[in-house]
Amino acid sequence: MGTSGTVTAAGGRRNPATYVRELTHRHGPTLDRARETVRTRAHWSPYPEDTDAYGPGAAAGARAALAALRGQVLDLGQPGRDGLVGPAPADGGERSPYGPELAIAYPHHDPDTLLPAMREAMPAWREAGVTARAAVCAEILARINAASHEFALAAEHTSGHNPVMAFHAGAVHAQDRGLEAVAQAVEEQTRLPGSFVWSKPMPDGEPFVLDKTFTLRPRGVSLLIGNSVFPAWNGYPGLFASLATGNPVLVKPHPRAVLPLALTVRTAREVLAEAGFDPNLVCLAPERPGEGLARRLAVHPDVRIVDYAGTTAFGDWLRRNATQARVFTSTSAVNSLLVESTDDYRGMLANLAFGLALYSGQLCTSPQNLLIPRDGIATDAGHKSFRQVVADLGGALAELLADDAAAVSVLGALLSPEVLARVEKAASGALGEVAVAPRAVAHPDHPDAVVRTPAVVVLDAARPEDLATLSAEWLGPVHFAVAVDSAAAGVELLACTARERGALSAGAWTTSPEVEAALEAACAEAGVMLSFNLMGQWYITQSAVYSDLHGTGMNPAAGAVYCDAAFVTGRFHTVGVRRHRASG
Template sequence: MGTATPENLASPALPSQFVRSHRGTLERALEVIRTREHWSPFPEEEEAYGDSAREAGEAAFTALLGRPLELDQPGRDGTVGPDPAAGGERSPYGFELGISYPHHDIAALLPAMEAALPRWGAADPWERAAVCAEILARINTRSHEMAQAAMHTSGHNHLMAFHAGAVHAQDRGLEAVAYALFEQARMPATAVWSKPMPDGSDFTLNKTFRTVPRGIALLIANRVFPAWNGYPGLFASLATGNAVLVNPHPQAVLPLALTVETARRVLQEAGFDPNLVCLAAEHPGEELARTLATRPEVRIVDYAGTTEFGTWLEDHARQAQVFTAKSAVNTLLVHSTAHYRDMLDNLAFSLALYSGQLCTSPQNLLIPRTGIATDEGHKSFRRVVADLSEALTGLLADDAGATAVLGALLGADVLARVEHAASGALGPVAAAPRAVRDPAFPEAVLRTPVLVVLDATSPQDRATLAAEWPGPVSFAVAVDSAADGVALLRRLAEERGALSAGVHTTAPEVEAAAEEACAQAGVMLSVNLVGNWYITQSAVYSDLHSTGVNPSGNSVYCDAAYVAPRFRTVGVRRYGRPG
């Protein structure tokens, strides 16, 4: 180990090939989690991967279709899929993947994972970090293939799939590795403790400190962002010496199956047992996550998904350290602006991106009923809503442009929400949704956002806006004042949970009030965003995704509290000085 200072965090001279290969990347990652500056070792420009990389990635994905994906894990007792009726995946863009995955007897798989732990846990933290960095580097070379997997399990458009489903997920994984490395270095590996005694002598103890992993970590993944939400926990656990059992969403197995495949190959090449990382695919209705989460061998649980199941895990997986990321109701206050047209464009894109299926998508836009001050003069509430609707229409006017922004709807329940909101049952419809046709995938279901007008003084409308509406459903909410808007924003975050909040204002006192409200509610605030950065985005190595304060979850991507509970430090005291 070594103390957690810039001087002593330099990697040791280990013989590992991977330490030599990734020393510079890891040292840079350790630096940027301190400085919070922009950096990534994984280019987000597609052309950086070569002129034919996209075509090669698409070909690699196509080669996976209709075939079994084998992992050579112990305890195989059957197959999951490929028929969707038997648990197989179906692309939101309208076709069956036809991929089958091995199913395993947990009674055989868990002991094999436990047997892999001792040598991995005894390895130097730098060596573990370097192996994790190598896994991520190998995954990075498959980024276009991973993007295809994200498109056809989660419904992302291509660009979002390449970013959130591939390179930004890889960044989240490396960020967790850097935090894990830093936290394991807080205690020195050795120390000499000497206490002066009354007789003038010194009583001396030679002390050593060793990090000890908790055991097996269970990753329960979601369908929306299986890699982006999954990699932080996977790599935080692995880098701190734990084994990781990956339980993917039944409709989004492929991204994490490819991840497990790569991790197992690298671990074996590095001389470790590949059973440190295993996949636990499940049959329809098996509810394997509930079974695994309460097994005594499972000591860590990472989960991203609904509040209902996240709360169940917190209440029932008592033997484990549970990290949750749950549902959120995100709110933005529009009080005033010096950049009216730019603000509208930014808001329209934020509402439309991935069809509002992002966990950070704004749902409630709070606007004073008396209107707002702008660089174009005063705008009434009705005018702001109409102009925002016009900005949405312009952004998504043609299908080719719309498909580059929207995503395929993840299921019939999302479409039902859109249609219910569009019916006028919730309130007046300011922007009606329209069906978008993707010529490459004519069976995909895409809809532009529906914008409904609500009134914060109506009990019925308050109940509507307090519920989570995943998908392209948003509300323009009339509030009595900026103060009432700030109070509502805070109350929603505290009671329902929030991952993002925003304010547009030229008034310092309103900005200060919003900042204080968000600090107390525990939600990241974005102020006056215009241009090409949006409330939906989170900059890896710099922004903290969630705070662990409000009901949207108890964990943060990524901070010390996210990695430190995954291991413990055990000391040994020996009489006398070393040597």
């Protein structure tokens, strides 16, 4: 077990059982509301998006907290420490996409010591019950939320998010995803009664009576393999779904984005210890350069659940090799938009330009392929040729991103040299005609940041080599304006790409009921979320937590859904016991 209690303001010790009851009372209304919301799919969140809601000194405090970590070892007190990772990038340390090294070192741990300690922590957590586990998870999320500015800075300086994106996707919306998973876990774990009396009438006498119970049993250690793009947003669903269903969670962060998940694990361990549970229920496993720790851990017999968001290649490897575990994946996506017609041409261009520019196309829902009939489109401003649509889109991008100081609030720093290489290849003309050339943006606060505006390359769906190009994922600010023979051809290409390569989002601008119906049917078959005629300040890249399902499990982009019932039910088992009740 962990600590025996928490220090109170008066210097005494709080009883862990009492503390868990306090948490249950404190977070019960929030959990009830979350459960109601995942049923109704209405708009709701307990975590404010407004940065000012966290107090006047929150932002400055976060900057001071990050500064205090520089040059330090972020030690979480886990067993099996056998060295350090970092702080220099050459030693596995992180470097901010905005320039400076974070210079934070993390202990490395021997899995053969860490995993047994996590197994030992499991029985007391399992026996605590659904309600207690959910309350502790809700407290972890509440504390993370109180430090949202710190988590946003961590996202900014590991994943290259702009400040708004960092505060939303790196902090509060990730917290929403975590709470959504907890709510769904409670729903599914309480679907069956814990105990009941079963009675069957008999024709010749007294009814046949059995006392029955259903007992929940978690699967075992859960491995979360983090990514560098959205380590919290992609990580929290699996982390909290596993923890709420009774499983310990081992977090293996991406080497370039350790800090967001390290801060998460630190908070979880603190709350677990205060509540009287072994903090080794949640552990961090940073890896040394070239160690390949994810592969080693994923096939370990103690690991019974794996959550992974990242490349298709590694997702496929996990499904083939981690056969002892239940594997949940979210992998590469090739997202497409059909531009067929519109009754608000300027509004469409503005919405589309923002969707392309946001976080420099590095979102998993960012549109890549813009499918436009080669004969042009009908608009409220008259007929527009294919070339005119592409040129006007370039104008909308130029207007949106004209001022560097304003542009960096929409764009993000490029994640890695690999993303920059893709942009430079697109800009060279090697992929096709460059209709909108990318340009370097000077960040006023971070002169070493690598920031680029979107590149738009013209392709033709009739050319096999162009089809091969648009069928691959080009993560980053690289987009293709694709000439298609007709709206019907565009619908078929969008659906085919989603089925064969995977997609997480699809969209269209059309005034035709026939085109809308055809695309809706095609996306239903391909298993991709579809958005029509978005305008104003809602974009194809956005996903409303508690309402939208992220992924469908029907195409190669996602083998898991944030957050449906299947996402949590695969993390626990139910065992029935029957006892005969004698008559009288």
